[in-house]
Amino acid sequence: QVQLQGSGPGLVKPSETLSLTCSLSGGSFTNFFWSWVRQPPGKGLEWIGYIDSSGKTNYSPSLKSRLTISIDTSNNHFSLRLSSLTAADTAVYFCARMDFWKGFHSPWGLGTLVTVSS
Amino acid sequence: QSALTQPRSVSGSPGQSVAISCTGTSSIFGTYNYVSWYQQHPGKPPKVLIYDVTQRPSGVPDRFSGSKSGLTASLTISGLQAEDEADYYCCSYGGAYTDLMFGGGTRLTVL
Numbered sequence: 509q510v511q512l513q514g515s516g517p518g519l520v521k522p523s524e525t526l527s528l529t530c531s532l533s534g535g536s537f538t539n540f541f542w543s544w545v546r547q548p549p550g551k552g553l554e555w556i557g558y559i560d561s562s563g564k565t566n567y568s569p570s571l572k573s574r575l576t577i578s579i580d581t582s583n584n585h586f587s588l589r590l591s592s593l594t595a596a597d598t599a600v601y602f603c604a605r606m607d608f609w610k611g612f613h614s615p616w617g618l619g620t621l622v623t624v625s626s
Numbered sequence: 627q628s629a630l631t632q633p634r635s636v637s638g639s640p641g642q643s644v645a646i647s648c649t650g651t652s653s654i655f656g657t658y659n660y661v662s663w664y665q666q667h668p669g670k671p672p673k674v675l676i677y678d679v680t681q682r683p684s685g686v687p688d689r690f691s692g693s694k695s696g697l698t699a700s701l702t703i704s705g706l707q708a709e710d711e712a713d714y715y716c717c718s719y720g721g722a723y724t725d726l727m728f729g730g731g732t733r734l735t736v737l
Contacts, residue, residue, distance in 0.1 A: 552715065553666075553717075609660075612662040612678075616673075619671055
């Protein structure tokens, strides 16, 4: 079955750029969106953005100026880059498959805790 | 502060039914027609319970049901069980290549 595995640094310094990767196994990138969602400690879910298999993206307006999502279908992964980090970006970052038409997310990766601190 | 408003907490006893509301504005629910609901246990990723307002993915018990009336979507959980204690999130989406938003989340306590 489709599985997603996120990876990336657990600690990043303020003002630096966060890079996370989500590896896909057991499925194909076509006919779905591939999404990033984050969750600050003790808080709710926040949609970050998504990408389709051709590389077309849609970003949250609140993050758009700092965000790049890319996809590498040959190597079965998609990635997130978030620049100019502050403590407010500290969160668990989830990757997930997103239904193209109905927008629901399933399955999800386990999540990567990213702490922004000097 | 999310544009989709959920109660911070609800509670119920085993066997009872509870409903969790998700209230938006006409600009949100007029545009974002696809409502989904997620269950999240501590330290785990969310799990989809309902999509397209009322549809249940395979494997989700029929104790979970969704509905929408006007500007409010609802998740109803009947026959409450201890394992239903979790956080629940609604999500609204307008269709391909549009924005998506989550509600603030509701903590369900099974008494």
